[in-house]
Amino acid sequence: MSRFVPPTVTPPDRPLGVLASLRAVRRNVLEILPAIAFTQPIVTGTTGPARWHMVQSPEGMRRVFLDNAANYPKSEVMIRMLRPAVGASLFTAEGAQWRWQRQAIAPVFSARNVAALAPVMRETAERSSARIAAAKGPVEMVGEMLAATFDVICDVALSGREHFDAEAYGAAITRYFLTVGRASLLDFLKVPPWVPRPAELMGAGAVRRMHAMVGRAIAARRAQGTGRADDLLDHMLKARDPETGRRMNDRDLLHNMQFFIVAGHETTALALAWSVLLLAHDQAVQEEVAHEARTRLGERAAGPEDLPHLPQVEAVIDEAMRLYPPVGVLARDVLAEDTLHDREIRRGDTVFLNIWSLHRHRMYWQEPDAFDPSRFAPGAAEGRDRFLHLPFGAGPRICVGASFAMMQARIILATLLARHRFAPAGPLPVPVMHMTVRPEPGVTVTAIPR
Numbered sequence: 205m206s207r208f209v210p211p212t213v214t215p216p217d218r219p220l221g222v223l224a225s226l227r228a229v230r231r232n233v234l235e236i237l238p239a240i241a242f243t244q245p246i247v248t249g250t251t252g253p254a255r256w257h258m259v260q261s262p263e264g265m266r267r268v269f270l271d272n273a274a275n276y277p278k279s280e281v282m283i284r285m286l287r288p289a290v291g292a293s294l295f296t297a298e299g300a301q302w303r304w305q306r307q308a309i310a311p312v313f314s315a316r317n318v319a320a321l322a323p324v325m326r327e328t329a330e331r332s333s334a335r336i337a338a339a340k341g342p343v344e345m346v347g348e349m350l351a352a353t354f355d356v357i358c359d360v361a362l363s364g365r366e367h368f369d370a371e372a373y374g375a376a377i378t379r380y381f382l383t384v385g386r387a388s389l390l391d392f393l394k395v396p397p398w399v400p401r402p403a404e405l406m407g408a409g410a411v412r413r414m415h416a417m418v419g420r421a422i423a424a425r426r427a428q429g430t431g432r433a434d435d436l437l438d439h440m441l442k443a444r445d446p447e448t449g450r451r452m453n454d455r456d457l458l459h460n461m462q463f464f465i466v467a468g469h470e471t472t473a474l475a476l477a478w479s480v481l482l483l484a485h486d487q488a489v490q491e492e493v494a495h496e497a498r499t500r501l502g503e504r505a506a507g508p509e510d511l512p513h514l515p516q517v518e519a520v521i522d523e524a525m526r527l528y529p530p531v532g533v534l535a536r537d538v539l540a541e542d543t544l545h546d547r548e549i550r551r552g553d554t555v556f557l558n559i560w561s562l563h564r565h566r567m568y569w570q571e572p573d574a575f576d577p578s579r580f581a582p583g584a585a586e587g588r589d590r591f592l593h594l595p596f597g598a599g600p601r602i603c604v605g606a607s608f609a610m611m612q613a614r615i616i617l618a619t620l621l622a623r624h625r626f627a628p629a630g631p632l633p634v635p636v637m638h639m640t641v642r643p644e645p646g647v648t649v650t651a652i653p654r
């Protein structure tokens with residue numbers, strides 16, 4: 205049976221030189237991943253003064269993410285892009301500063317707390333479905349899914365929009381991604397971090413606006429007292445390090461909530477938009493998954509009790525994140541010498557955890573570029589190395605919001621598929637990666653009521 209092979213980026217035959225790399229990084233990070241990154245476990249090269257390794261094997265991922273994780277802190281270049289917006293939050297902190305935040309925040313995302321947020325996700329799915337039905341013409345799904353997941357995070361992170369102008373905040377996020385959030389030419393040339401980056405200055409206003417809004421919501425909740433909302437902010441205000449009892453101060457809270465809002469909606473929206481694109485182009489698979497959703501849900505929106513009965517919906521999201529991992533490449537610094545495969549890794553090198561190529565690797569996947577959600581059907585992953593599918597990373601720094609993201613994605617996708625049949629209505633988008641892997645120019649579909 206021939207499978208749908210969705211759009212990808214044709215890799216260059218060999219690693220690019222300095223200038224070509226810099227141009228490609230500004231245009232699309234995926235363009236710098238060379239063809240051998242899809243056939244070899246590790247690729248080593250130099251760009252100007254910088255020596256780097258691209259790792260795309262399960263063994264390499266295990267070593268860097270888990271077995272020798274302390275040797276590979278997050279890259280200073282990556283942190284630098286995020287620090288203006290999220291300071292030393294859980295995502296950006298290292299060492300003791302990271303550990304205590306992780307211990308305090310992990311319970312906030314416990315199964316019980318996440319399940320308590322499901323009603324909000326269900327209502328959001330309902331509203332998104334109604335907007336799609338009302339559109340009466342083509343719908344652009346990246347925008348629609350961003351609206352839906354932003355809706356969820358506003359409600360569960362801040363209990364609504366009282367202190368919060370969602371439109372102004374959304375505009376500020378976009379501005380931030382277009383400025384500070386782009387790998388700077390200066391970073392790649394290893395110019396010292398105290399030299400101001402032009403993009404950073406341009407993004408400063410956007411960061412101030414975002415911080416002011418989130419700050420107002422936190423202050424209002426402190427005044428009102430915790431214990432009533434049972435949402436993320438409530439749990440964050442009560443969170444404490446189990447070892448020391450330490451609690452978050454206002455800055456810790458601001459930076460972490462800010463990160464949840466940005467990371468918590470963009471990545472999930474992309475996973476959903478890519479899922480819809482894949483299904484729109486593969487009507488046979490869409491009909492099977494829609495049948496599963498419709499049989500279980502009928503006219504209702506999905507809730508957490510439905511999720512164990514919707515394995516195909518989950519498989520589609522897993523396969524969409526294999527083909528289009530929202531976080532495609534991560535960068536790590538190297539503290540001390542190590543060996544990865546046959547390669548000598550030296551202090552000061554950069555290691556790129558190349559999730560994009562791992563997920564499409566010729567050595568590990570059959571028909572790696574084809575859309576085939578049966579790879580993730582119940583039981584299908586048995587015996588497969590779990591370090592082959594890493595949309596949420598792995599090891600101690602694995603995504604703390606993974607179960608939150610998967611619950612929200614499954615509830616929204618199942619609800620939409622039970623009610624609408626999606627068909628392509630625009631150009632096939634290409635994947636473009638800056639911080640996240642986005643479909644450009646978007647995913648335009650028509651939605652026919654079922």
Ligand code: HEM
Pocket residue numbers: 278294295296306463464465467468469471472475529530531534594595596597598600601602603604605606608609
């Ligand atoms: C489909 C959606 C998502 C994807 C693909 C994703 C992906 C990732 C990845 C790959 C990492 C590891 C980064 C590294 O090792 O350098 C990560 C970490 C993290 N994610 Fe997510 N994420 C998603 C949704 C969320 C949500 C919904 C939240 C919170 C509401 C969240 C919060 C975080 C935090 C706080 C970390 C840092 C954890 C630590 O360093 O201890 N993410 N995410």
